Amino acid sequence: MVRRFAVLAVLALAFMLYPSTGDAYESCNGIGYYAVEVPSPGAMNPDGNGDDWGWYPSDFVIGPDEFCSTLAAGGFPALDDFDIAVRLGWTPEPDNRFYALITVTDDTLNLDETNVDNFWNDDDAEIIMDANHGSWAEANNAIRVDHQQIGLHIPGEGRPENVASIRFQQPPEMQWPINEGKVEAEVVVTPSPTHGATNTTSIYEVRMWLFDQLQPDGEAASVRHVLAANQVLGCSVTYNDADTAGRTHQLSTHPNEAGAHESEFTAEVTLLPGGDITAVEARTWGAVKALF
Numbered sequence: 500m501v502r503r504f505a506v507l508a509v510l511a512l513a514f515m516l517y518p519s520t521g522d523a524y525e526s527c528n529g530i531g532y533y534a535v536e537v538p539s540p541g542a543m544n545p546d547g548n549g550d551d552w553g554w555y556p557s558d559f560v561i562g563p564d565e566f567c568s569t570l571a572a573g574g575f576p577a578l579d580d581f582d583i584a585v586r587l588g589w590t591p592e593p594d595n596r597f598y599a600l601i602t603v604t605d606d607t608l609n610l611d612e613t614n615v616d617n618f619w620n621d622d623d624a625e626i627i628m629d630a631n632h633g634s635w636a637e638a639n640n641a642i643r644v645d646h647q648q649i650g651l652h653i654p655g656e657g658r659p660e661n662v663a664s665i666r667f668q669q670p671p672e673m674q675w676p677i678n679e680g681k682v683e684a685e686v687v688v689t690p691s692p693t694h695g696a697t698n699t700t701s702i703y704e705v706r707m708w709l710f711d712q713l714q715p716d717g718e719a720a721s722v723r724h725v726l727a728a729n730q731v732l733g734c735s736v737t738y739n740d741a742d743t744a745g746r747t748h749q750l751s752t753h754p755n756e757a758g759a760h761e762s763e764f765t766a767e768v769t770l771l772p773g774g775d776i777t778a779v780e781a782r783t784w785g786a787v788k789a790l791f
Contacts, residue, residue, distance in 0.1 A: 547687035609741035629733030672715035
């Protein structure tokens with residue numbers, strides 16, 4: 500942890516001394532986040548148990564101190580009521596997938612919404628992904644070709660069985676990555692995945708393809724993104740916390756609620772190569788200098 504925050508301190512100083520003129524760095528920690536290369540893809544199983552993430556370096560776990568509250572009226576929940584830890588991973592070809600483990604502890608679980616497009620009113624997680632770090636601003640009801648908002652829900656009575664969905668206001672044809680197993684997700688909730696449960700722990704686990712272009716006509720019409728070391732993705736992780744009916748808090752790795760709807764407000768994730776993670780200082784400093 501000391502090493503990681505030393506890196507963050509150096510980078511924060513660099514950005515103060517040499518501010519960027521671009522649209523990047525809409526990240527709550529000021530410099531962006533990291534996904535670590537998965538050493539053994541065959542050992543990973545997105546079953547919601549999280550027991551296959553023991554290899555993950557603790558220095559790169561995203562905790563609540565690296566999130567922002569994006570609701571003006573919501574504020575940040577007290578840590579004795581809510582806590583979150585996010586681990587992000589990736590693999591190069593031939594596996595070529597993005598991984599996420601999101602662990603949330605919450606004093607009250609709210610699951611009374613039945614419309615998948617409104618699940619942000621309940622307790623649920625989101626991954627906003629812009630794999631090729633392009634420029635986009637969505638219109639209402641527009642098909643999200645250039646970026647995807649992956650909603651992660653807790654199934655239950657009257658709710659969809661699939662944990663993942665591609666939203667917001669997307670037609671059924673855009674759900675083919677979920678239906679065809681290109682986006683795999685499970686969630687395990689203890690002690691009980693029921694509305695009104697208290698003192699719960701929810702573990703969301705995801706393994707998914709990323710897309711430069713996601714078309715409603717399926718895989719052949721879409722463009723799969725090829726992941727490689729040191730790439731910088733547009734990527735935000737958001738959690739909606741509902742203590743009563745309706746969302747109470749929204750926490751995200753981007754500081755502006757528009758991060759789900761416009762590229763310039765989305766956070767960034769850098770893909771770290773496997774091997775000696777201690778080399779992140781040199782790699783990251785090189786990336787910083789390349790911006791100026």
